[in-house]
Amino acid sequence: MAEVTKELGLTRRQINYAINQFNSELITQKIPNIERNHAGDFIVPLEVLQLLSTQRELIEQVTTIPTDEERLALIVMFLITHIEYVSAEHLSEFLDVGKSTVTDDLKKVDPFIQRYYLTFKYDRLQGYQLEGSEHRIMQLLSDLVKRYPIFKRIEVTGKLSPQISKEEVIHLIHNMEQMLHLSYSDESLEYLRTAIPLLLARAVVRTKLGTQDFFEGEVQYTPEHRFLSVLIKETNWEIADSYLDWLTLLFLISNIFEKKTTQEFDSDFRLKELIREMVSNFEHQTFIMIEDRENFERRILNHLRPACFRIKYNLSLGMYSLDSLIQDSNHAILNDLMKELIVPTENWLRRAFPNDELDLLSYYFGFQLSNQPVVKQQKPKAVVVCTNGVMVSKVIRESLEKLFTEIHFLASFSVRDFYQFEVDYDLVFTTIPLETNLPQFIIEPIMTYKEQISLRYRVLNELGINEVDQSVDRLLSIIQKYATVSSSKELKEELQYFLLQEKQDSPLENTKVLPSLTYYLKPNYITIVDQAITWEEAVALACKPLLENQIINQDFLTDCLQQIEQPNYAGYFGEKTCIPHTTIEHGVLREGVSLLISKEKIAFPNREDIQIILPLSFLDLTKHLKAVNQIADLSTNPAFLAELFTKQETTSIYQLIRQFT
Structure with a gap:
């Protein structure tokens, strides 16, 4: 007690009062209390230390603020998405930091954008503005999305592109998947959902003001460009041809999870020839004959095509996830061989394959060669429907995102908007019953901890991605073998809750x-x-x-x-x-x-x-x-x-x- 009073500058009475208050909270959470022994020492149970550790982690999550580098990236993106001059006050409000911090950050903008040959212009009366090649500004935008995960936060893209309907962006992506008969990988879906609103925020305003053509690439002949030309006309987004070309490019560089048709496009003729040559050379050098070669070449095309567009236009999706590929030493051996096999494609592109793309291609080639089933499943796309307005709807969505790391929560809707866009989703969480063929889970706007765990169990069970049942049954049989169980039903329920909680990648929301x-x-x-x-x-x-x-x-x-x-x-x-x-x-x-x-x-x-x-x-x-x-x-x-x-x-x-x- 003497040590605590000295360290904290409190009286014994204040400390005893605080500990009593703390213990009363521990009792409600069924956690052992802090006690004192006969010598007067405080005994703090391990469970309390674990609780404090968890609370600290949650506080850090809640109060996470951008790093210095992230703040600089946010300033540059703000300058990209806001065409007119912006003041230090605008940036201070956007970043929620003081003007002196913004002033210091602004000094770093010029070096940050130098390699893009852009100019950071300052006008004493009007403020700050980015100037330079529009093509390089688009390149900078894409690189920022690739390099800084902070842009994936919905609230960040919401502030940077408030005039762009995120629901319509998801609808556009879904329509492209339908028209091209494919589904994009989870990483690509996240990239498109993030990059498209930021691109459109600039494109719509620049088009109204009048802009010169700036894109000199050749994407107009692709099916992606043809379909986008039709889909954009169905929206309120009026954008110049060069912005449409760049939007096409975002889809062209996106990895494909699954192609649901054998349809081929004339624009891919030369690349198919190169893949045919690559596979022939592979067979000659390894003496391995590939069965169903036509299907194999088609699968390689699905991966190599977006990789070629990424390399040709110096773009990337950022860090790749190889979880869906079987990684072992045999695939690594392909690396050196792939460096030779890719040379004709590099000559065609007039670009060399960087190491990360070559590594990915090697793994992918070996994976397809092994003819093993795909291990990783694509995340289901979910929507939240709530009758309590925008605010509560988004709060529910925040809770569900923490509860289900296995699901993509792409939007939160009113009932009316849901019926307009329901085709874009795989399942729906709703506060009222809906007339829909989608799997729907009716939830309360405010759920207790136990209700959240129960919901998680039902949803994962329904989706077939829950391994808890078998584990529970095995545990139950072991416990019953060595102990007397008064209620098997309640024990099974508690084990379900425990295992579900343990399997989560992130902790449940703790509002305390x-x-x-x-x-x-x-x-x-x-x-x-x-x-x-x-x-x-x-x-x-x-x-x-x-x-x-x-x-x-x-x-x-x-x-x-x-x-x-x-x-x-x-x-x-x-x-x-x-x-x-x-x-x-x-x-x-x-x-x-x-x-x-x-x-x-x-x-x-x-x-x-x-x-x-x-x-x-x-x-x-x-x-x-x-x-x-x-x-x-x-x-x-x-x-x-x-x-x-x-x-x-x-x-x-x-x-x-x-x-x-």
Whole structure:
């Protein structure tokens, strides 16, 4: 005790109080308490240390901020996707760092872009801008996506390309897969989903302003270009021919997981000849005769074609995953041989194959030669459908992404949007039953830990990618052999939960480490109304503290009012709470929550008895899960609501909320 008081500068009473509070929390989690022995020493159980270690890891995940290099990459990408001059204030707000940090970072931009022969221009009145060859700017954009995983974060691409519908991007990729009769690899799908919105953000604005042709390659003769020309016309994206060519190139360099047709294209005639020559040389040098040679050459074409486009235009998808290939020493032997076999193709391209592409080709060639079945399955593509509005829908998606590392969660939709785009997905997680042929899993917006584990079990079992059942049965038989089991059913359930948790690549969301509702809601953001007002007046009055503190602008209020008027608006919790919220591009400046309490019931377009309005201004949904969960809990807690409506002062309301959260 003496050591702790000295180290922390606290009194014995304060330390005992803190430990009692901590122990009460441990009891609820069924973890052994911190105790003291007869000598007065503190005994901290191993389980507590493990808990603290897990909590620390979660805190690090939540509070992860870009490194210096990542921040520089984000600044350059911001300059690419924003055509007009940008100020240091814009960048400071985008990065959520001080102006002095931005000023220091801006000094590093020029060296960063020098090898692309681009100019970093500064105008004292207007700000900063990138200038130079548009082709090299596109090259820079593609390289940034390749080199920095931070761009794969949905919230990052959302800020950089807010005007581009991510749902339509997924729809475009899916349509290309359908028209070309193939499916892209998981890595390629991730690359396309990230790079296309960033490309379009620049292309759409540049096209409106007028731009010169800048792409000198030959991709117009490919089926990808032909199909894209048709599909782009079905969207609102008007882009110049050179941007369409570059968009085509993104698809051409993407690896194919599976081709579902034997259809061949005239544009591949020369490459097919080279592959035929490569396979003949292989047979002559190794005395290995390849069975079903036609099919073998077709499979090699599926890999070599995108590799050739990557090498010809000096592009890449970044780090490749070889999980789907059988890697052993026999395949490594092919490396030296492949250096000779690839020479005719290199002469045709007038480019040498870099080592990483050659290694991948060697593994792929050997893998196809072994004629072994594909080990790795493609991740299913999932969508989240929620009737509680954009904010809750995205929060659910964040939770599910952590729960299912085996699934690609590509979008979150309203019911109406789902029926428009459902063909793009393999399964759906939804808060209400849907009329669809897709496998659907009905979920609660806010799930307990046990409900999450149960859902995980059902989903993996349904998809056939769950190995837990056999392990559970074997464990159960071993335990029953050496111990008396009072309830086999409950034991089996607990073993399922345990094994599912152990198999996860990332821990389940632990909301205890996230900011509470009162972190965003300040006492002076609360308004009490005791006279009858219209719903429009109520929403405006609720938003007023956020407007006055420059957390939102007028666009936020305008968009929220328009949303609430829609017949399918569902931004409600319980019977009495409305949560007006919108996306970053509609007036969210900073983070904050305000609150209006009405003593009289207010009739909203889709709900009659609203008395609580909580406008939510959030930038990063990852950090806000706990706050949204708490709003949901408070809105459906009769005891809390009954006490809330008795309060007459904002201070007592805030104290009550703090007490309940």
